[in-house]
Amino acid sequence: MVITSVIQYGLVLGIYSSEKDEGAAQFTSAGDAFDRLVSGKLRELLSVCGPPLKKGKTRVFHGLHQDFPSVVVVGLGKKDAGVNDHENWNEDKENIRAAVAVGCRQIQDLEIPCVEVDPCGDAQAAAEGAVLGLHEYNELKQKKKPVITPQLHGSAEREAWQKGVTYAEGQNLARYLMEAPANYITPIKFAEHIEQKLRNFSTVKVHIRAESWIATQQMGAFLSVAKGSAEPPVFLEINYAGGANTNDSPLVFVGKGVTFDSGGISLKPSSGMDAMRADMGGAATVCSAIVTAAALNLPLNIIGLAPLCENMPSGKANKPGDVVRAKNGKTIQVDNTDAEGRLLLADALCYAHNFNPRAIVNAATLTGAMDVALGSAATGVFTNSPWLWSHLYEASIVTGDRVWRMPLFEHYTKQVTDCPLADLSNIGKYSRAGGACTAAAFLKEFVTAPHWAHLDIVGVMSNKDEVPYLRKGMAGRPTRTLVEFAARLSQDSRNTK
Numbered sequence: 010m011v012i013t014s015v016i017q018y019g020l021v022l023g024i025y026s027s028e029k030d031e032g033a034a035q036f037t038s039a040g041d042a043f044d045r046l047v048s049g050k051l052r053e054l055l056s057v058c059g060p061p062l063k064k065g066k067t068r069v070f071h072g073l074h075q076d077f078p079s080v081v082v083v084g085l086g087k088k089d090a091g092v093n094d095h096e097n098w099n100e101d102k103e104n105i106r107a108a109v110a111v112g113c114r115q116i117q118d119l120e121i122p123c124v125e126v127d128p129c130g131d132a133q134a135a136a137e138g139a140v141l142g143l144h145e146y147n148e149l150k151q152k153k154k155p156v157i158t159p160q161l162h163g164s165a166e167r168e169a170w171q172k173g174v175t176y177a178e179g180q181n182l183a184r185y186l187m188e189a190p191a192n193y194i195t196p197i198k199f200a201e202h203i204e205q206k207l208r209n210f211s212t213v214k215v216h217i218r219a220e221s222w223i224a225t226q227q228m229g230a231f232l233s234v235a236k237g238s239a240e241p242p243v244f245l246e247i248n249y250a251g252g253a254n255t256n257d258s259p260l261v262f263v264g265k266g267v268t269f270d271s272g273g274i275s276l277k278p279s280s281g282m283d284a285m286r287a288d289m290g291g292a293a294t295v296c297s298a299i300v301t302a303a304a305l306n307l308p309l310n311i312i313g314l315a316p317l318c319e320n321m322p323s324g325k326a327n328k329p330g331d332v333v334r335a336k337n338g339k340t341i342q343v344d345n346t347d348a349e350g351r352l353l354l355a356d357a358l359c360y361a362h363n364f365n366p367r368a369i370v371n372a373a374t375l376t377g378a379m380d381v382a383l384g385s386a387a388t389g390v391f392t393n394s395p396w397l398w399s400h401l402y403e404a405s406i407v408t409g410d411r412v413w414r415m416p417l418f419e420h421y422t423k424q425v426t427d428c429p430l431a432d433l434s435n436i437g438k439y440s441r442a443g444g445a446c447t448a449a450a451f452l453k454e455f456v457t458a459p460h461w462a463h464l465d466i467v468g469v470m471s472n473k474d475e476v477p478y479l480r481k482g483m484a485g486r487p488t489r490t491l492v493e494f495a496a497r498l499s500q501d502s503r504n505t506k
């Protein structure tokens with residue numbers, strides 16, 4: 010074989026499973042076109058080298074065509090599988106994401122610097138699979154994997170491909186911020202990183218508020234957590250004015266931004282504590298969603314709020330039994346200093362009401378109990394609004410980054426309001442029972458807006474091997490669902506007030 014091109018290109022092609030097991034597999038239109046280009050050789054080779062390719066399985070062919078020295082064919086599963094009503098996601102899209110990710114990684118392992126990707130009939134999903142599947146946090150290693158740039162094969166669906174790249178890059182930004190060590194992503198570094206990403210948008214203003222501003226806002230609950238650390242807190246405020254009218258009620262996103270959660274005086278066990286560098290996952294996903302919304306030029310206004318600090322034990326830290334006062338005047342007994350996220354969010358949620366919000370959506374790595382309940386299958390959503398729920402749910406079917414509704418019963422409220430010294434305790438009185446629900450009930454005490462949703466994202470914070478198109482590590486979920494939700498909201502002109 011003679012390689013004539015200077016730059017080596019790889020090609021990833023999808024192939025559907027046949028309806029019957031023994032039937033011939035079915036090419037995508039890009040696969041068909043390539044097969045014609047090589048005079049039917051691809052079909053021939055595939056048929057002689059074994060049974061049809063199963064979903065996610067690959068075959069590599071070298072030297073078929075001079076422009077593409079290596080071709081990876083990957084199984085897409087059944088064609089036109091549609092929305093799976095048991096799985097609550099669009100199966101075609103999920104299959105494409107997974108297959109393309111596997112194919113692109115194979116090209117990367119072959120150390121080929123460029124890869125063209127079959128759009129597989131849904132270029133957005135294909136781009137997401139490629140860009141999410143290749144992402145890895147490499148920053149601090151001397152030996153890095155080769156960087157490869159996925160490109161669309163052919164010229165159809167260019168816009169959808171670009172949209173997929175933008176969605177995936179948004180999630181990758183959240184993954185980057187979550188994965189990075191806590192001595193690199195401190196509160197101020199987090200804020201500056203986001204500010205830098207938004208610098209070139211004329212539609213965006215970023216305010217990085219210092220400790221003195223937080224104090225004037227009377228955010229006593231947030232400050233009580235922050236004061237335990239030598240690292241100063243930051244309140245990050247983003248204003249994206251993409252709407253037709255700057256006065257249109259905004260969507261307000263709020264994210265928990267604990268850049269490291271040691272537990273404070275209620276210290277966590279040391280095993281696995283390093284994962285607490287991702288305790289700013291709420292802030293990372295909501296801020297990345299706004300960066301993505303700005304890149305997509307979504308026609309709505311969005312406010313992003315992220316209280317950022319560390320939760321550390323020290324002579325200045327909260328002590329169990331301390332009582333602090335939140336922005337709305339409610340007093341909170343800090344019975345466990347490790348339940349710090351709700352303290353930051355209490356103040357940020359009060360502040361969110363200043364914007365006459367169309368909806369408030371907060372995301373937080375709030376409780377280990379959420380992971381116990383749903384694991385990594387879906388983000389838990391606690392909401393007072395069926396309207397908000399339906400938009401989040403519909404968005405998640407498309408993105409495959411699912412949500413599942415959880416209760417906000419009075420039952421749980423009673424367990425946080427029965428408190429010896431203050432209006433509220435920061436833990437439920439039956440300790441671990443329904444931990445995710447008592448945390449949500451606590452947050453509800455700081456919300457008067459009719460359309461509010463709290464997303465507990467602990468279960469989806471990291472990936473082992475559950476999501477096939479994400480490598481092991483911090484997952485940046487559910488950034489794409491937040492973006493898709495915002496996009497849908499921008500299309501919904503219904504007056505919800």
Ligand code: BES
Pocket residue numbers: 270288345347348349350374375376377378435436437444467470
């Ligand atoms: N940041 C943790 C939640 C968490 C747990 C995130 C595991 C990622 C992985 C949160 O601040 C916390 O510690 N919550 C406590 C609350 C408890 C003390 C009521 C928890 O879930 O144990």
Ligand code: ZN
Pocket residue numbers: 270272320346347348349350
């Ligand atoms: Zn904690």
Ligand code: ZN
Pocket residue numbers: 267270288347349350374375
């Ligand atoms: Zn925490």
